[in-house]
Amino acid sequence: MSDLSDKIKNVIENEPVVVFMKGTPEFIACGNSGRALQALHALGAPITTVDVLPDPAIRAELTALYGWPTIPQVFVKGELIGGADITDELHESGELQQKLLDLLGESYATDAAPKTVTLVG
Numbered sequence: 320m321s322d323l324s325d326k327i328k329n330v331i332e333n334e335p336v337v338v339f340m341k342g343t344p345e346f347i348a349c350g351n352s353g354r355a356l357q358a359l360h361a362l363g364a365p366i367t368t369v370d371v372l373p374d375p376a377i378r379a380e381l382t383a384l385y386g387w388p389t390i391p392q393v394f395v396k397g398e399l400i401g402g403a404d405i406t407d408e409l410h411e412s413g414e415l416q417q418k419l420l421d422l423l424g425e426s427y428a429t430d431a432a433p434k435t436v437t438l439v440g
């Protein structure tokens with residue numbers, strides 16, 4: 320297993336909610352990444368973001384590990400939720416909030432300070 324693979328797994332396993340996205344929350348480089356973030360922000364989720372643009376190997380390794388070919392990729396408590404469309408659909412139906420409650424507990428929104436993690440450099 321590569322060092323990059325280990326870093327990706329570490330973030331996914333140790334952060335409550337992770338969004339692998341194009342850009343950062345401050346400089347979103349993709350509308351779909353923005354949509355996924357918006358759905359999670361609306362629910363007060365404690366989001367950690369990872370920008371996949373600085374190194375194409377991040378996206379390639381992420382796809383190899385989890386079998387999801389598109390960006391963004393949203394994980395909650397280590398579980399792949401999906402991309403923007405699925406995250407939006409789950410938010411609209413109320414299932415995303417229920418998943419956050421089930422996996423993170425009732426107080427998940429109290430520790431909602433956003434964080435950005437860099438995997439390269």
